[in-house]
Amino acid sequence: MVKMKSKFLPSLNLTFILLRNFRFLPNLIKDSCFFLLIILFFLLFSPEIRAQTLTLSDAIATAKSNYGTLKAKANYVNASRATVRQSEKEYLPNLNLSLQQDYGTVNGQNGPLYGLGGLGVASSGLPLRNQNWNSAFGALYLTNVNWDFFAFGRARERINVAKSTVVRDESDLDQEIFQHEVRVAGAYLNLLAAQRLTRSWQNNLIRAAALKNVVVTRAKNGLIAGVDSSLANAEVSNAKIAITRARDFEQEQANRLAILMGVEQQTFILDTLFIAKIPISFSDSINDSNPNHPLLKYYANRIALSNQQAKYFQTLSYPVFSAFGVFQTRGSGFNSNYAQDQGAYTQSYYEGVKPVRSNYLIGLGLVWNLTSVLRVRHQVLSQKFVSNAIQNEYDLVNQQIKNQLLLSNNKIKNALDNYQEAPIQIKSASDAYIQKSTLYKNGLSNIVDFTQALYVLNRAETDRDIAYSNVWQALLLKAAAAGDFRIFTSSF
Numbered sequence: 001m002v003k004m005k006s007k008f009l010p011s012l013n014l015t016f017i018l019l020r021n022f023r024f025l026p027n028l029i030k031d032s033c034f035f036l037l038i039i040l041f042f043l044l045f046s047p048e049i050r051a052q053t054l055t056l057s058d059a060i061a062t063a064k065s066n067y068g069t070l071k072a073k074a075n076y077v078n079a080s081r082a083t084v085r086q087s088e089k090e091y092l093p094n095l096n097l098s099l100q101q102d103y104g105t106v107n108g109q110n111g112p113l114y115g116l117g118g119l120g121v122a123s124s125g126l127p128l129r130n131q132n133w134n135s136a137f138g139a140l141y142l143t144n145v146n147w148d149f150f151a152f153g154r155a156r157e158r159i160n161v162a163k164s165t166v167v168r169d170e171s172d173l174d175q176e177i178f179q180h181e182v183r184v185a186g187a188y189l190n191l192l193a194a195q196r197l198t199r200s201w202q203n204n205l206i207r208a209a210a211l212k213n214v215v216v217t218r219a220k221n222g223l224i225a226g227v228d229s230s231l232a233n234a235e236v237s238n239a240k241i242a243i244t245r246a247r248d249f250e251q252e253q254a255n256r257l258a259i260l261m262g263v264e265q266q267t268f269i270l271d272t273l274f275i276a277k278i279p280i281s282f283s284d285s286i287n288d289s290n291p292n293h294p295l296l297k298y299y300a301n302r303i304a305l306s307n308q309q310a311k312y313f314q315t316l317s318y319p320v321f322s323a324f325g326v327f328q329t330r331g332s333g334f335n336s337n338y339a340q341d342q343g344a345y346t347q348s349y350y351e352g353v354k355p356v357r358s359n360y361l362i363g364l365g366l367v368w369n370l371t372s373v374l375r376v377r378h379q380v381l382s383q384k385f386v387s388n389a390i391q392n393e394y395d396l397v398n399q400q401i402k403n404q405l406l407l408s409n410n411k412i413k414n415a416l417d418n419y420q421e422a423p424i425q426i427k428s429a430s431d432a433y434i435q436k437s438t439l440y441k442n443g444l445s446n447i448v449d450f451t452q453a454l455y456v457l458n459r460a461e462t463d464r465d466i467a468y469s470n471v472w473q474a475l476l477l478k479a480a481a482a483g484d485f486r487i488f489t490s491s492f
Contacts, residue, residue, distance in 0.1 A: 093149075
């Protein structure tokens with residue numbers, strides 16, 4: 001069961017403390033008035049400690065807080081929201097600062113050069129006749145601004161894709177929460193039914209044991225044949241095996257509920273409301289699928305995201321207009337007359353890195369990869385096929401939901417019919433059991449008829465337990481098909 005602190009514990013602890021300190025209690029008990037006060041104290045301040053009942057609302061709340069899938073999808077939503085903010089910042093211009101200080105030679109040479117992969121050096125100097133190793137310090141200080149200020153809505157569509165992703169992930173979280181509520185409620189009802197079945201099989205064991213005692217007594221007195229005691233022993237063993245099976249099934253259902261709640265398996269004490277009465281209403285007016293069904297909304301948002309991605313891909317075929325600006329300052333240890341005098345340089349670090357020459361550059365540019373039009377066309381076409389595929393999935397889910405609604409209405413009708421028949425079966429089976437028991441004890445019936453009545457009574461009790469649960473399960477199925485969990489919770 002769920003561990004919760006009892007509100008009676010403080011008063012109970014106080015009782016133990018008082019008893020521990022009354023070491024002279026035996027002498028005082030002689031006083032009848034004082035003894036009556038002690039009895040009254042126990043009655044008032046030592047209430048029975050009750051195990052905390054796990055309600056369905058508490059089970060669902062615990063599951064929402066602990067279940068790993070819900071936590072994961074909540075983090076996916078947070079990641080998508082962060083991506084939106086990142087996409088909005090993508091439109092900002094690039095601002096780069098660069099500083100470098102170098103030491104090396106400045107030999108130049110006439111001839112073509114391509115810095116393949118950025119591996120070439122940018123040394124500048126005279127193309128002298130011979131190699132020399134004159135070296136000095138140099139420096140470059142650079143500021144660069146580059147802004148793709150117009151790309152036919154590419155940045156806007158990228159932001160819209162990110163926002164659509166957030167909507168999709170939020171709807172995915174909503175539908176997962178909804179389905180998990182239904183799963184927890186179903187597991188809760190299954191466990192409650194399993195507990196009631198275990199109780200019915202325990203009652204069957206008690207009746208079988210009582211039958212065994214009667215049969216053994218009568219057999220010892222020679223009133224009946226000894227074979228009757230063997231049949232009675234078989235009934236007791238069968239009842240014990242049935243209880244073991246029932247407990248095994250109950251433990252499986254408890255394990256299932258614990259997993260869905262995200263807690264360790266334990267003994268759950270459940271609310272007996274669902275076996276004490278049937279739902280208040282069954283929402284008979286709901287007979288068609290709801291477009292706001294969490295699952296349908298999830299698929300609709302997936303379609304919207306796919307269409308938005310197709311619009312974004314379309315912008316990749318358009319040119320990009322850029323504005324750029326550069327301001328740089330250089331320093332060098334080579335003097336301005338180095339062309340005439342190759343000894344006109346200094347190896348002083350300070351003189352080499354000191355800024356002495358500056359340049360700036362501003363401009364506009366256009367970049368358009370014409371072959372991208374061919375590639376993007378097929379990329380957009382591919383994304384449209386993805387949208388069509390998701391639409392097919394949407395139609396399939398919508399049809400399944402409609403069929404589930406029809407099925408839930410039939411299950412509600414059948415469950416109510418069984419619910420109304422269950423008391424009649426219980427009454428008849430109980431009367432037959434009492435009758436056969438009385439006849440057998442008086443030697444007017446055989447043990448086969450008695451055990452048959454025992455079996456019929458046990459079957460009636462288990463049918464009753466299942467009938468109560470099936471009514472709520474049918475309503476839960478309708479709430480799941482309608483996409484509104486309140487249909488189930490408002491019927492408590």
